[in-house]
Amino acid sequence: MTEDQILGLITQNIVLVLGAIFIVVIILKGIKIVPQSEKYVVERFGRLHSVLGPGINFIVPFLDVARHKISILExxxxxxxxxxxxxxxxxxxxxxxxxxxxxxxxxxxxxxxxxxxxxxxxxxxxxxxxxxxxxxxxxxxxxxxxxxxxxxxxxxxxxxxxxxxxxxxxxxxxxDQATRDAMLQQLNAERARRAQVTEAEGQKRSVELQADAELYAAEQTAKARRIQAEAEAYATEVVAKAIAENGIEAAQYQVALKQVESLNALGNGSGKQTIVLPANAIEAFGDAFKMLKGGK
Structure with missing residues:
Protein backbone atom coordinates (compact mmCIF):
# COMPACT_ATOMS: atom_id res chain seq x y z
CA MET A 1 0.00 0.00 0.00
CA THR A 2 1.43 3.24 -1.02
CA GLU A 3 1.83 6.28 1.17
CA ASP A 4 -0.97 8.14 -0.65
CA GLN A 5 -3.35 5.27 -0.06
CA ILE A 6 -2.45 5.19 3.62
CA LEU A 7 -3.08 8.96 3.93
CA GLY A 8 -6.35 8.60 2.09
CA LEU A 9 -7.45 5.80 4.41
CA ILE A 10 -6.51 7.83 7.48
CA THR A 11 -8.37 10.84 6.12
CA GLN A 12 -11.41 8.72 5.41
CA ASN A 13 -11.37 7.32 8.93
CA ILE A 14 -11.06 10.79 10.44
CA VAL A 15 -14.02 11.96 8.38
CA LEU A 16 -16.05 8.98 9.55
CA VAL A 17 -15.12 9.62 13.17
CA LEU A 18 -15.95 13.33 12.85
CA GLY A 19 -19.22 12.45 11.18
CA ALA A 20 -20.08 10.07 14.00
CA ILE A 21 -19.18 12.70 16.58
CA PHE A 22 -21.32 15.25 14.73
CA ILE A 23 -24.26 12.87 14.65
CA VAL A 24 -23.87 12.21 18.39
CA VAL A 25 -23.73 15.94 19.08
CA ILE A 26 -26.85 16.52 16.98
CA ILE A 27 -28.68 13.77 18.85
CA LEU A 28 -27.61 15.19 22.21
CA LYS A 29 -28.58 18.67 21.12
CA GLY A 30 -31.95 17.49 19.92
CA ILE A 31 -32.88 15.62 23.09
CA LYS A 32 -33.74 17.46 26.28
CA ILE A 33 -34.45 15.60 29.49
CA VAL A 34 -36.33 17.95 31.84
CA PRO A 35 -36.43 17.18 35.60
CA GLN A 36 -39.79 16.79 37.32
CA SER A 37 -39.38 20.04 39.24
CA GLU A 38 -38.52 22.25 36.25
CA LYS A 39 -39.72 23.59 32.93
CA TYR A 40 -37.57 24.82 30.05
CA VAL A 41 -38.37 27.86 27.94
CA VAL A 42 -37.13 27.23 24.38
CA GLU A 43 -36.25 30.06 21.99
CA ARG A 44 -35.77 29.88 18.22
CA PHE A 45 -33.84 32.72 16.67
CA GLY A 46 -34.27 34.69 19.89
CA ARG A 47 -38.05 34.33 20.09
CA LEU A 48 -40.25 32.12 22.29
CA HIS A 49 -40.83 28.82 20.56
CA SER A 50 -42.09 26.35 23.19
CA VAL A 51 -42.07 25.29 26.83
CA LEU A 52 -40.72 21.86 27.66
CA GLY A 53 -42.32 19.91 30.49
CA PRO A 54 -40.77 17.17 32.64
CA GLY A 55 -39.50 14.10 30.80
CA ILE A 56 -37.87 13.53 27.36
CA ASN A 57 -38.34 16.31 24.80
CA PHE A 58 -37.04 16.79 21.25
CA ILE A 59 -35.94 20.05 19.70
CA VAL A 60 -34.21 21.14 16.50
CA PRO A 61 -30.47 21.26 17.18
CA PHE A 62 -28.70 24.59 16.70
CA LEU A 63 -32.02 26.31 15.97
CA ASP A 64 -33.83 25.76 19.27
CA VAL A 65 -32.13 26.77 22.51
CA ALA A 66 -33.37 26.03 26.04
CA ARG A 67 -32.76 29.59 27.18
CA HIS A 68 -34.44 29.55 30.60
CA LYS A 69 -34.68 26.74 33.12
CA ILE A 70 -37.47 27.58 35.58
CA SER A 71 -38.17 25.75 38.83
CA ILE A 72 -41.86 25.06 39.39
CA LEU A 73 -41.46 24.17 43.05
CA GLU A 74 -43.38 26.21 45.61
CA ASP A 176 -46.35 51.08 68.82
CA GLN A 177 -45.73 51.54 72.55
CA ALA A 178 -48.16 54.44 72.99
CA THR A 179 -50.99 52.43 71.46
CA ARG A 180 -50.11 49.44 73.62
CA ASP A 181 -50.24 51.58 76.76
CA ALA A 182 -53.61 53.02 75.75
CA MET A 183 -55.00 49.55 75.03
CA LEU A 184 -53.69 48.30 78.38
CA GLN A 185 -55.45 51.15 80.19
CA GLN A 186 -58.62 50.40 78.27
CA LEU A 187 -58.33 46.72 79.14
CA ASN A 188 -57.86 47.49 82.84
CA ALA A 189 -60.84 49.85 82.78
CA GLU A 190 -62.95 47.18 81.10
CA ARG A 191 -61.92 44.62 83.72
CA ALA A 192 -62.82 47.05 86.52
CA ARG A 193 -66.18 47.73 84.89
CA ARG A 194 -66.90 44.01 84.58
CA ALA A 195 -65.96 43.50 88.24
CA GLN A 196 -68.36 46.25 89.28
CA VAL A 197 -71.11 44.81 87.12
CA THR A 198 -70.52 41.36 88.59
CA GLU A 199 -70.63 42.73 92.14
CA ALA A 200 -73.81 44.70 91.41
CA GLU A 201 -75.43 41.63 89.87
CA GLY A 202 -74.44 39.63 92.96
CA GLN A 203 -76.00 42.20 95.27
CA LYS A 204 -79.11 42.30 93.12
CA ARG A 205 -79.37 38.53 93.23
CA SER A 206 -78.91 38.56 97.01
CA VAL A 207 -81.73 41.09 97.39
CA GLU A 208 -83.93 39.01 95.09
CA LEU A 209 -83.25 35.85 97.10
CA GLN A 210 -83.94 37.69 100.38
CA ALA A 211 -87.19 39.02 98.98
CA ASP A 212 -88.13 35.54 97.76
CA ALA A 213 -87.38 34.13 101.22
CA GLU A 214 -89.51 36.78 102.94
CA LEU A 215 -92.31 36.21 100.45
CA TYR A 216 -92.13 32.46 101.05
CA ALA A 217 -92.20 32.99 104.83
CA ALA A 218 -95.19 35.32 104.50
CA GLU A 219 -96.98 32.81 102.28
CA GLN A 220 -96.31 30.01 104.76
CA THR A 221 -97.49 32.17 107.70
CA ALA A 222 -100.65 33.10 105.82
CA LYS A 223 -101.18 29.47 104.94
CA ALA A 224 -100.78 28.44 108.58
CA ARG A 225 -103.20 31.15 109.69
CA ARG A 226 -105.68 30.08 107.07
CA ILE A 227 -105.45 26.46 108.24
CA GLN A 228 -105.82 27.58 111.88
CA ALA A 229 -108.80 29.73 110.97
CA GLU A 230 -110.35 26.84 109.10
CA ALA A 231 -109.78 24.59 112.13
CA GLU A 232 -111.34 27.13 114.48
CA ALA A 233 -114.24 27.59 112.12
CA TYR A 234 -114.66 23.83 111.99
CA ALA A 235 -114.56 23.62 115.80
CA THR A 236 -117.09 26.42 116.06
CA GLU A 237 -119.25 24.66 113.54
CA VAL A 238 -119.06 21.45 115.57
CA VAL A 239 -119.97 23.29 118.79
CA ALA A 240 -122.82 25.08 117.12
CA LYS A 241 -124.08 21.79 115.74
CA ALA A 242 -123.85 20.17 119.18
CA ILE A 243 -125.72 23.07 120.76
CA ALA A 244 -128.34 22.84 118.07
CA GLU A 245 -128.75 19.12 118.67
CA ASN A 246 -128.31 18.92 122.50
CA GLY A 247 -129.33 22.35 123.63
CA ILE A 248 -127.81 24.20 126.59
CA GLU A 249 -126.12 21.11 128.04
CA ALA A 250 -123.58 21.00 125.18
CA ALA A 251 -122.70 24.67 125.79
CA GLN A 252 -122.31 24.11 129.49
CA TYR A 253 -120.06 21.12 128.73
CA GLN A 254 -117.77 23.26 126.58
CA VAL A 255 -117.61 25.96 129.29
CA ALA A 256 -116.78 23.37 131.90
CA LEU A 257 -114.05 21.91 129.67
CA LYS A 258 -112.43 25.34 129.25
CA GLN A 259 -112.56 25.91 133.04
CA VAL A 260 -110.78 22.62 133.71
CA GLU A 261 -108.12 23.42 131.09
CA SER A 262 -107.55 26.82 132.70
CA LEU A 263 -107.20 25.27 136.14
CA ASN A 264 -104.65 22.77 134.80
CA ALA A 265 -102.66 25.61 133.22
CA LEU A 266 -102.53 27.50 136.52
CA GLY A 267 -101.46 24.41 138.39
CA ASN A 268 -98.65 23.59 135.95
CA GLY A 269 -96.99 27.02 136.32
CA SER A 270 -93.29 27.19 137.19
CA GLY A 271 -92.20 27.58 140.83
CA LYS A 272 -94.30 27.26 143.93
CA GLN A 273 -97.36 29.40 144.09
CA THR A 274 -100.63 29.52 146.00
CA ILE A 275 -103.80 29.89 144.02
CA VAL A 276 -106.69 31.62 145.84
CA LEU A 277 -110.10 31.11 144.30
CA PRO A 278 -113.45 32.45 145.47
CA ALA A 279 -115.99 30.00 146.82
CA ASN A 280 -118.35 30.40 143.92
CA ALA A 281 -115.45 29.59 141.53
CA ILE A 282 -114.84 26.36 143.40
CA GLU A 283 -118.52 25.53 143.18
CA ALA A 284 -118.39 26.29 139.48
CA PHE A 285 -115.42 23.97 139.02
CA GLY A 286 -117.27 21.32 140.95
CA ASP A 287 -120.23 21.63 138.65
CA ALA A 288 -117.80 21.45 135.72
CA PHE A 289 -116.28 18.23 137.04
CA LYS A 290 -119.73 16.78 137.47
CA MET A 291 -120.66 17.67 133.93
CA LEU A 292 -117.39 16.22 132.60
CA LYS A 293 -118.08 12.98 134.47
CA GLY A 294 -121.60 13.01 133.24
CA GLY A 295 -120.35 13.67 129.73
CA LYS A 296 -118.08 10.67 129.97
Missing part, protein backbone atom coordinates in the same frame (compact mmCIF):
# COMPACT_ATOMS: atom_id res chain seq x y z
CA UNK A 75 -41.33 29.13 46.87
CA UNK A 76 -41.50 31.25 49.99
CA UNK A 77 -40.72 34.94 49.99
CA UNK A 78 -38.61 36.23 52.89
CA UNK A 79 -40.76 37.43 55.79
CA UNK A 80 -41.54 41.09 55.31
CA UNK A 81 -42.67 43.84 57.69
CA UNK A 82 -44.61 46.86 56.52
CA UNK A 83 -46.35 49.73 58.28
CA UNK A 84 -50.05 50.30 57.80
CA UNK A 85 -52.70 52.61 59.26
CA UNK A 86 -56.06 51.20 60.25
CA UNK A 87 -59.41 52.82 59.61
CA UNK A 88 -59.41 54.27 63.14
CA UNK A 89 -55.93 55.82 62.58
CA UNK A 90 -53.80 53.32 64.50
CA UNK A 91 -50.29 52.64 63.20
CA UNK A 92 -49.54 48.91 63.05
CA UNK A 93 -46.68 46.80 61.77
CA UNK A 94 -47.71 43.72 59.79
CA UNK A 95 -45.39 40.74 59.41
CA UNK A 96 -46.32 38.76 56.31
CA UNK A 97 -45.17 35.63 54.53
CA UNK A 98 -46.16 34.62 50.99
CA UNK A 99 -45.83 31.28 49.20
CA UNK A 100 -46.11 30.99 45.41
CA UNK A 101 -45.18 28.85 42.45
CA UNK A 102 -44.70 29.46 38.74
CA UNK A 103 -47.33 27.88 36.50
CA UNK A 104 -46.55 29.55 33.15
CA UNK A 105 -42.79 30.15 32.88
CA UNK A 106 -43.09 31.95 29.55
CA UNK A 107 -45.08 34.74 31.22
CA UNK A 108 -42.74 34.93 34.19
CA UNK A 109 -39.64 35.13 31.96
CA UNK A 110 -40.86 37.74 29.49
CA UNK A 111 -43.14 39.93 31.63
CA UNK A 112 -41.30 40.46 34.91
CA UNK A 113 -37.62 40.69 35.76
CA UNK A 114 -37.50 40.31 39.59
CA UNK A 115 -40.33 37.99 40.56
CA UNK A 116 -39.69 38.00 44.30
CA UNK A 117 -39.32 41.77 44.46
CA UNK A 118 -42.45 42.35 42.40
CA UNK A 119 -44.55 40.04 44.56
CA UNK A 120 -43.20 41.56 47.78
CA UNK A 121 -44.04 45.08 46.56
CA UNK A 122 -47.51 43.98 45.48
CA UNK A 123 -48.18 42.28 48.82
CA UNK A 124 -47.06 45.37 50.75
CA UNK A 125 -49.42 47.63 48.82
CA UNK A 126 -52.36 45.26 49.14
CA UNK A 127 -51.77 44.78 52.89
CA UNK A 128 -51.78 48.55 53.46
CA UNK A 129 -54.95 48.92 51.40
CA UNK A 130 -56.80 46.12 53.20
CA UNK A 131 -55.68 47.26 56.66
CA UNK A 132 -56.91 50.77 55.87
CA UNK A 133 -60.43 49.39 55.39
CA UNK A 134 -60.62 47.85 58.87
CA UNK A 135 -60.57 49.05 62.49
CA UNK A 136 -57.88 47.75 64.81
CA UNK A 137 -60.32 45.42 66.58
CA UNK A 138 -61.34 43.92 63.24
CA UNK A 139 -57.70 43.39 62.28
CA UNK A 140 -57.10 41.51 65.54
CA UNK A 141 -60.29 39.43 65.51
CA UNK A 142 -60.80 38.79 61.78
CA UNK A 143 -57.29 37.77 60.80
CA UNK A 144 -58.45 34.78 58.77
CA UNK A 145 -60.80 36.96 56.73
CA UNK A 146 -58.04 39.51 56.20
CA UNK A 147 -55.63 36.81 55.01
CA UNK A 148 -58.21 35.55 52.52
CA UNK A 149 -58.75 39.05 51.12
CA UNK A 150 -55.01 39.67 50.78
CA UNK A 151 -54.44 36.33 49.03
CA UNK A 152 -57.29 36.95 46.59
CA UNK A 153 -56.04 40.44 45.77
CA UNK A 154 -52.46 39.20 45.27
CA UNK A 155 -53.62 36.38 43.01
CA UNK A 156 -55.51 38.86 40.84
CA UNK A 157 -52.49 41.19 40.65
CA UNK A 158 -49.93 38.53 39.68
CA UNK A 159 -52.13 36.57 37.29
CA UNK A 160 -50.41 38.16 34.23
CA UNK A 161 -47.03 36.90 35.49
CA UNK A 162 -48.00 33.23 35.29
CA UNK A 163 -47.77 32.85 39.07
CA UNK A 164 -50.09 31.15 41.55
CA UNK A 165 -50.10 32.43 45.14
CA UNK A 166 -50.62 29.28 47.16
CA UNK A 167 -50.69 30.84 50.61
CA UNK A 168 -50.43 34.22 52.31
CA UNK A 169 -49.96 34.48 56.05
CA UNK A 170 -50.04 37.33 58.56
CA UNK A 171 -47.49 36.27 61.13
CA UNK A 172 -47.96 39.09 63.60
CA UNK A 173 -49.62 42.46 64.14
CA UNK A 174 -47.43 44.78 66.21
CA UNK A 175 -48.44 48.11 67.76
Missing amino acids: RQLPNATQDAITKDNVLVQIDTSVFYRILEPEKTVYRIRDVDGAIATTVAGIVRAEIGKMDLDEVQSNRAQLIGQIQHSVETAVDDWGIEVTRAEILDVNL
Whole structure:
Protein backbone atom coordinates (compact mmCIF):
# COMPACT_ATOMS: atom_id res chain seq x y z
CA MET A 1 0.00 0.00 0.00
CA THR A 2 1.43 3.24 -1.02
CA GLU A 3 1.83 6.28 1.17
CA ASP A 4 -0.97 8.14 -0.65
CA GLN A 5 -3.35 5.27 -0.06
CA ILE A 6 -2.45 5.19 3.62
CA LEU A 7 -3.08 8.96 3.93
CA GLY A 8 -6.35 8.60 2.09
CA LEU A 9 -7.45 5.80 4.41
CA ILE A 10 -6.51 7.83 7.48
CA THR A 11 -8.37 10.84 6.12
CA GLN A 12 -11.41 8.72 5.41
CA ASN A 13 -11.37 7.32 8.93
CA ILE A 14 -11.06 10.79 10.44
CA VAL A 15 -14.02 11.96 8.38
CA LEU A 16 -16.05 8.98 9.55
CA VAL A 17 -15.12 9.62 13.17
CA LEU A 18 -15.95 13.33 12.85
CA GLY A 19 -19.22 12.45 11.18
CA ALA A 20 -20.08 10.07 14.00
CA ILE A 21 -19.18 12.70 16.58
CA PHE A 22 -21.32 15.25 14.73
CA ILE A 23 -24.26 12.87 14.65
CA VAL A 24 -23.87 12.21 18.39
CA VAL A 25 -23.73 15.94 19.08
CA ILE A 26 -26.85 16.52 16.98
CA ILE A 27 -28.68 13.77 18.85
CA LEU A 28 -27.61 15.19 22.21
CA LYS A 29 -28.58 18.67 21.12
CA GLY A 30 -31.95 17.49 19.92
CA ILE A 31 -32.88 15.62 23.09
CA LYS A 32 -33.74 17.46 26.28
CA ILE A 33 -34.45 15.60 29.49
CA VAL A 34 -36.33 17.95 31.84
CA PRO A 35 -36.43 17.18 35.60
CA GLN A 36 -39.79 16.79 37.32
CA SER A 37 -39.38 20.04 39.24
CA GLU A 38 -38.52 22.25 36.25
CA LYS A 39 -39.72 23.59 32.93
CA TYR A 40 -37.57 24.82 30.05
CA VAL A 41 -38.37 27.86 27.94
CA VAL A 42 -37.13 27.23 24.38
CA GLU A 43 -36.25 30.06 21.99
CA ARG A 44 -35.77 29.88 18.22
CA PHE A 45 -33.84 32.72 16.67
CA GLY A 46 -34.27 34.69 19.89
CA ARG A 47 -38.05 34.33 20.09
CA LEU A 48 -40.25 32.12 22.29
CA HIS A 49 -40.83 28.82 20.56
CA SER A 50 -42.09 26.35 23.19
CA VAL A 51 -42.07 25.29 26.83
CA LEU A 52 -40.72 21.86 27.66
CA GLY A 53 -42.32 19.91 30.49
CA PRO A 54 -40.77 17.17 32.64
CA GLY A 55 -39.50 14.10 30.80
CA ILE A 56 -37.87 13.53 27.36
CA ASN A 57 -38.34 16.31 24.80
CA PHE A 58 -37.04 16.79 21.25
CA ILE A 59 -35.94 20.05 19.70
CA VAL A 60 -34.21 21.14 16.50
CA PRO A 61 -30.47 21.26 17.18
CA PHE A 62 -28.70 24.59 16.70
CA LEU A 63 -32.02 26.31 15.97
CA ASP A 64 -33.83 25.76 19.27
CA VAL A 65 -32.13 26.77 22.51
CA ALA A 66 -33.37 26.03 26.04
CA ARG A 67 -32.76 29.59 27.18
CA HIS A 68 -34.44 29.55 30.60
CA LYS A 69 -34.68 26.74 33.12
CA ILE A 70 -37.47 27.58 35.58
CA SER A 71 -38.17 25.75 38.83
CA ILE A 72 -41.86 25.06 39.39
CA LEU A 73 -41.46 24.17 43.05
CA GLU A 74 -43.38 26.21 45.61
CA ARG A 75 -41.33 29.13 46.87
CA GLN A 76 -41.50 31.25 49.99
CA LEU A 77 -40.72 34.94 49.99
CA PRO A 78 -38.61 36.23 52.89
CA ASN A 79 -40.76 37.43 55.79
CA ALA A 80 -41.54 41.09 55.31
CA THR A 81 -42.67 43.84 57.69
CA GLN A 82 -44.61 46.86 56.52
CA ASP A 83 -46.35 49.73 58.28
CA ALA A 84 -50.05 50.30 57.80
CA ILE A 85 -52.70 52.61 59.26
CA THR A 86 -56.06 51.20 60.25
CA LYS A 87 -59.41 52.82 59.61
CA ASP A 88 -59.41 54.27 63.14
CA ASN A 89 -55.93 55.82 62.58
CA VAL A 90 -53.80 53.32 64.50
CA LEU A 91 -50.29 52.64 63.20
CA VAL A 92 -49.54 48.91 63.05
CA GLN A 93 -46.68 46.80 61.77
CA ILE A 94 -47.71 43.72 59.79
CA ASP A 95 -45.39 40.74 59.41
CA THR A 96 -46.32 38.76 56.31
CA SER A 97 -45.17 35.63 54.53
CA VAL A 98 -46.16 34.62 50.99
CA PHE A 99 -45.83 31.28 49.20
CA TYR A 100 -46.11 30.99 45.41
CA ARG A 101 -45.18 28.85 42.45
CA ILE A 102 -44.70 29.46 38.74
CA LEU A 103 -47.33 27.88 36.50
CA GLU A 104 -46.55 29.55 33.15
CA PRO A 105 -42.79 30.15 32.88
CA GLU A 106 -43.09 31.95 29.55
CA LYS A 107 -45.08 34.74 31.22
CA THR A 108 -42.74 34.93 34.19
CA VAL A 109 -39.64 35.13 31.96
CA TYR A 110 -40.86 37.74 29.49
CA ARG A 111 -43.14 39.93 31.63
CA ILE A 112 -41.30 40.46 34.91
CA ARG A 113 -37.62 40.69 35.76
CA ASP A 114 -37.50 40.31 39.59
CA VAL A 115 -40.33 37.99 40.56
CA ASP A 116 -39.69 38.00 44.30
CA GLY A 117 -39.32 41.77 44.46
CA ALA A 118 -42.45 42.35 42.40
CA ILE A 119 -44.55 40.04 44.56
CA ALA A 120 -43.20 41.56 47.78
CA THR A 121 -44.04 45.08 46.56
CA THR A 122 -47.51 43.98 45.48
CA VAL A 123 -48.18 42.28 48.82
CA ALA A 124 -47.06 45.37 50.75
CA GLY A 125 -49.42 47.63 48.82
CA ILE A 126 -52.36 45.26 49.14
CA VAL A 127 -51.77 44.78 52.89
CA ARG A 128 -51.78 48.55 53.46
CA ALA A 129 -54.95 48.92 51.40
CA GLU A 130 -56.80 46.12 53.20
CA ILE A 131 -55.68 47.26 56.66
CA GLY A 132 -56.91 50.77 55.87
CA LYS A 133 -60.43 49.39 55.39
CA MET A 134 -60.62 47.85 58.87
CA ASP A 135 -60.57 49.05 62.49
CA LEU A 136 -57.88 47.75 64.81
CA ASP A 137 -60.32 45.42 66.58
CA GLU A 138 -61.34 43.92 63.24
CA VAL A 139 -57.70 43.39 62.28
CA GLN A 140 -57.10 41.51 65.54
CA SER A 141 -60.29 39.43 65.51
CA ASN A 142 -60.80 38.79 61.78
CA ARG A 143 -57.29 37.77 60.80
CA ALA A 144 -58.45 34.78 58.77
CA GLN A 145 -60.80 36.96 56.73
CA LEU A 146 -58.04 39.51 56.20
CA ILE A 147 -55.63 36.81 55.01
CA GLY A 148 -58.21 35.55 52.52
CA GLN A 149 -58.75 39.05 51.12
CA ILE A 150 -55.01 39.67 50.78
CA GLN A 151 -54.44 36.33 49.03
CA HIS A 152 -57.29 36.95 46.59
CA SER A 153 -56.04 40.44 45.77
CA VAL A 154 -52.46 39.20 45.27
CA GLU A 155 -53.62 36.38 43.01
CA THR A 156 -55.51 38.86 40.84
CA ALA A 157 -52.49 41.19 40.65
CA VAL A 158 -49.93 38.53 39.68
CA ASP A 159 -52.13 36.57 37.29
CA ASP A 160 -50.41 38.16 34.23
CA TRP A 161 -47.03 36.90 35.49
CA GLY A 162 -48.00 33.23 35.29
CA ILE A 163 -47.77 32.85 39.07
CA GLU A 164 -50.09 31.15 41.55
CA VAL A 165 -50.10 32.43 45.14
CA THR A 166 -50.62 29.28 47.16
CA ARG A 167 -50.69 30.84 50.61
CA ALA A 168 -50.43 34.22 52.31
CA GLU A 169 -49.96 34.48 56.05
CA ILE A 170 -50.04 37.33 58.56
CA LEU A 171 -47.49 36.27 61.13
CA ASP A 172 -47.96 39.09 63.60
CA VAL A 173 -49.62 42.46 64.14
CA ASN A 174 -47.43 44.78 66.21
CA LEU A 175 -48.44 48.11 67.76
CA ASP A 176 -46.35 51.08 68.82
CA GLN A 177 -45.73 51.54 72.55
CA ALA A 178 -48.16 54.44 72.99
CA THR A 179 -50.99 52.43 71.46
CA ARG A 180 -50.11 49.44 73.62
CA ASP A 181 -50.24 51.58 76.76
CA ALA A 182 -53.61 53.02 75.75
CA MET A 183 -55.00 49.55 75.03
CA LEU A 184 -53.69 48.30 78.38
CA GLN A 185 -55.45 51.15 80.19
CA GLN A 186 -58.62 50.40 78.27
CA LEU A 187 -58.33 46.72 79.14
CA ASN A 188 -57.86 47.49 82.84
CA ALA A 189 -60.84 49.85 82.78
CA GLU A 190 -62.95 47.18 81.10
CA ARG A 191 -61.92 44.62 83.72
CA ALA A 192 -62.82 47.05 86.52
CA ARG A 193 -66.18 47.73 84.89
CA ARG A 194 -66.90 44.01 84.58
CA ALA A 195 -65.96 43.50 88.24
CA GLN A 196 -68.36 46.25 89.28
CA VAL A 197 -71.11 44.81 87.12
CA THR A 198 -70.52 41.36 88.59
CA GLU A 199 -70.63 42.73 92.14
CA ALA A 200 -73.81 44.70 91.41
CA GLU A 201 -75.43 41.63 89.87
CA GLY A 202 -74.44 39.63 92.96
CA GLN A 203 -76.00 42.20 95.27
CA LYS A 204 -79.11 42.30 93.12
CA ARG A 205 -79.37 38.53 93.23
CA SER A 206 -78.91 38.56 97.01
CA VAL A 207 -81.73 41.09 97.39
CA GLU A 208 -83.93 39.01 95.09
CA LEU A 209 -83.25 35.85 97.10
CA GLN A 210 -83.94 37.69 100.38
CA ALA A 211 -87.19 39.02 98.98
CA ASP A 212 -88.13 35.54 97.76
CA ALA A 213 -87.38 34.13 101.22
CA GLU A 214 -89.51 36.78 102.94
CA LEU A 215 -92.31 36.21 100.45
CA TYR A 216 -92.13 32.46 101.05
CA ALA A 217 -92.20 32.99 104.83
CA ALA A 218 -95.19 35.32 104.50
CA GLU A 219 -96.98 32.81 102.28
CA GLN A 220 -96.31 30.01 104.76
CA THR A 221 -97.49 32.17 107.70
CA ALA A 222 -100.65 33.10 105.82
CA LYS A 223 -101.18 29.47 104.94
CA ALA A 224 -100.78 28.44 108.58
CA ARG A 225 -103.20 31.15 109.69
CA ARG A 226 -105.68 30.08 107.07
CA ILE A 227 -105.45 26.46 108.24
CA GLN A 228 -105.82 27.58 111.88
CA ALA A 229 -108.80 29.73 110.97
CA GLU A 230 -110.35 26.84 109.10
CA ALA A 231 -109.78 24.59 112.13
CA GLU A 232 -111.34 27.13 114.48
CA ALA A 233 -114.24 27.59 112.12
CA TYR A 234 -114.66 23.83 111.99
CA ALA A 235 -114.56 23.62 115.80
CA THR A 236 -117.09 26.42 116.06
CA GLU A 237 -119.25 24.66 113.54
CA VAL A 238 -119.06 21.45 115.57
CA VAL A 239 -119.97 23.29 118.79
CA ALA A 240 -122.82 25.08 117.12
CA LYS A 241 -124.08 21.79 115.74
CA ALA A 242 -123.85 20.17 119.18
CA ILE A 243 -125.72 23.07 120.76
CA ALA A 244 -128.34 22.84 118.07
CA GLU A 245 -128.75 19.12 118.67
CA ASN A 246 -128.31 18.92 122.50
CA GLY A 247 -129.33 22.35 123.63
CA ILE A 248 -127.81 24.20 126.59
CA GLU A 249 -126.12 21.11 128.04
CA ALA A 250 -123.58 21.00 125.18
CA ALA A 251 -122.70 24.67 125.79
CA GLN A 252 -122.31 24.11 129.49
CA TYR A 253 -120.06 21.12 128.73
CA GLN A 254 -117.77 23.26 126.58
CA VAL A 255 -117.61 25.96 129.29
CA ALA A 256 -116.78 23.37 131.90
CA LEU A 257 -114.05 21.91 129.67
CA LYS A 258 -112.43 25.34 129.25
CA GLN A 259 -112.56 25.91 133.04
CA VAL A 260 -110.78 22.62 133.71
CA GLU A 261 -108.12 23.42 131.09
CA SER A 262 -107.55 26.82 132.70
CA LEU A 263 -107.20 25.27 136.14
CA ASN A 264 -104.65 22.77 134.80
CA ALA A 265 -102.66 25.61 133.22
CA LEU A 266 -102.53 27.50 136.52
CA GLY A 267 -101.46 24.41 138.39
CA ASN A 268 -98.65 23.59 135.95
CA GLY A 269 -96.99 27.02 136.32
CA SER A 270 -93.29 27.19 137.19
CA GLY A 271 -92.20 27.58 140.83
CA LYS A 272 -94.30 27.26 143.93
CA GLN A 273 -97.36 29.40 144.09
CA THR A 274 -100.63 29.52 146.00
CA ILE A 275 -103.80 29.89 144.02
CA VAL A 276 -106.69 31.62 145.84
CA LEU A 277 -110.10 31.11 144.30
CA PRO A 278 -113.45 32.45 145.47
CA ALA A 279 -115.99 30.00 146.82
CA ASN A 280 -118.35 30.40 143.92
CA ALA A 281 -115.45 29.59 141.53
CA ILE A 282 -114.84 26.36 143.40
CA GLU A 283 -118.52 25.53 143.18
CA ALA A 284 -118.39 26.29 139.48
CA PHE A 285 -115.42 23.97 139.02
CA GLY A 286 -117.27 21.32 140.95
CA ASP A 287 -120.23 21.63 138.65
CA ALA A 288 -117.80 21.45 135.72
CA PHE A 289 -116.28 18.23 137.04
CA LYS A 290 -119.73 16.78 137.47
CA MET A 291 -120.66 17.67 133.93
CA LEU A 292 -117.39 16.22 132.60
CA LYS A 293 -118.08 12.98 134.47
CA GLY A 294 -121.60 13.01 133.24
CA GLY A 295 -120.35 13.67 129.73
CA LYS A 296 -118.08 10.67 129.97
